[in-house]
Amino acid sequence: MPVLRLVLFLVCISFSSITAEPIVSLSSTNVKPGSTIKIHLKNRTPLQTCILQFDRKNLTLFPTDARNDQFDGYIGIPRFLTPGTYTLSVITQTQTSLPEKIEIPITVQDGKFPYSHITLIGTKKTLFEKEDLLSNESKQIEKIFNTLTPKLYISESFIKPAPGKISTGFGAYRIYNQQKETQRHAGIDIVNKINCPIMASNTGKVVFAQSLQTHGNTIIIDHGWGILSIYNHLNAILVSPNQTVKVGERIGLMGSTGLSTGTHVHWGISVQGTRVDPSPWITSTVLYNP
Ligand SMILES: [Zn+2]
The missing domain is CATH 2.60.40.1930 (Macroglobulin (MG2) domain)
Incomplete structure (x- = not known):
């Protein structure tokens, strides 16, 4: 011992x-x-x-x-x-x-995460009720998040992928249409105008660039060592799989595709398959210290 x-x-x-x-x-x-x-x-x-x-x-x-x-x-x-x-x-x-x-x-410690209520109506409500579709897309994304590339692409801290206010932070309890079941927000939502440029939050290789029904137009970048970032609900995707992108490079345009109730980008970071709060990756001098 x-x-x-x-x-x-x-x-x-x-x-x-x-x-x-x-x-x-x-x-x-x-x-x-x-x-x-x-x-x-x-x-x-x-x-x-x-x-x-x-x-x-x-x-x-x-x-x-x-x-x-x-x-x-x-x-x-x-x-x-x-x-x-x-x-x-x-x-x-x-x-x-x-x-x-x-x-x-x-x-x-206790994360003290806030509650966030969302009301979906019309076609968005119909889409939300297609549970199998949502679950299959999530499984597809989780599989990509388990990518373990031994090469580390990053050489500096992450950046916020778009300017704008954060409407929902990481970990918030999400209640859709007053349902009892809560979900937990796996990233942060940044709000700005339609077609606002979305930048790569760090250097890496695009491993997914595709239109999904519930997650909307989606890009995933592999930064190496099991660190991947995701960008959802885009109006347009400007990159292709296997393309190498530099930190700050334009990769897409902000939108409200998929299960979204307003123009924003959902930005997430995964570490060896675990979704983490992206904010400290921008501000912390400890997480990436070249
Ligand atoms: Zn979100």
């Missing part, structure tokens, strides 16, 4: 086993649902295995040097998690040693 020592320096919190190897640094251990934690792992000798486990899910860390003794990656905290303490397990093994497991407690 490894004994942990805790070292606090600047914004990073470091953990290591009793053998002082590996040393694991986290950007935070006290977070809200929808947060992203940056993780760095350093070992004196090359590692053969380096796996993370959080909330019953295996996550990948990526080697950042040729010796395989330094790894980096991100952990997305699901928006559905109830407040409490959760365990992050870090499992490592060298060619000659037994597997080593470090367990790090992660405190998840």
Whole structure:
């Protein structure tokens, strides 16, 4: 059973086993649902295995040097998690040693997400009632969000993909047509005028550019390391799959296609299949620190 020592320096919190190897640094251990934690792992000798486990899910860390003794990656905290303490397990093994497991407690606070009521009428209401269609599109998107590209395309922080006011933030409880069942907002909605240019929020490769009935005209960009961004309800798509885009490059025009009640872009970020709040990716100097 490894004994942990805790070292606090600047914004990073470091953990290591009793053998002082590996040393694991986290950007935070006290977070809200929808947060992203940056993780760095350093070992004196090359590692053969380096796996993370959080909330019953295996996550990948990526080697950042040729010796395989330094790894980096991100952990997305699901928006559905109830407040409490959760365990992050870090499992490592060298060619000659037994597997080593470090367990790090992660405190998840109450997100205090607001409620948002939406009334759908006419064709939008009919579309919303096609549950299978909505579910199939969501599954198609989730499958793409599990893309794990070892190359990291980004070299700077994310940008907001369009200017404008945020009408609904991340994690908000969504109630459609007074129904009892609530949904949770998986991104942020930015409101502006029809055909307002939508920019790539960071550098990456377009992996999806297609018209969907409920999600509207949709673009997904792969930024590498399991980080992908999505743009929904566009009036026009200006890019094609496999196209490489730079941060700030025009990729589409704002609209209200699919299940949308007003002109906006729904912008989301996924980290290894977990939808996270995109806002800290713009403002935090910790999440992407070249
Ligand atoms: Zn939205």
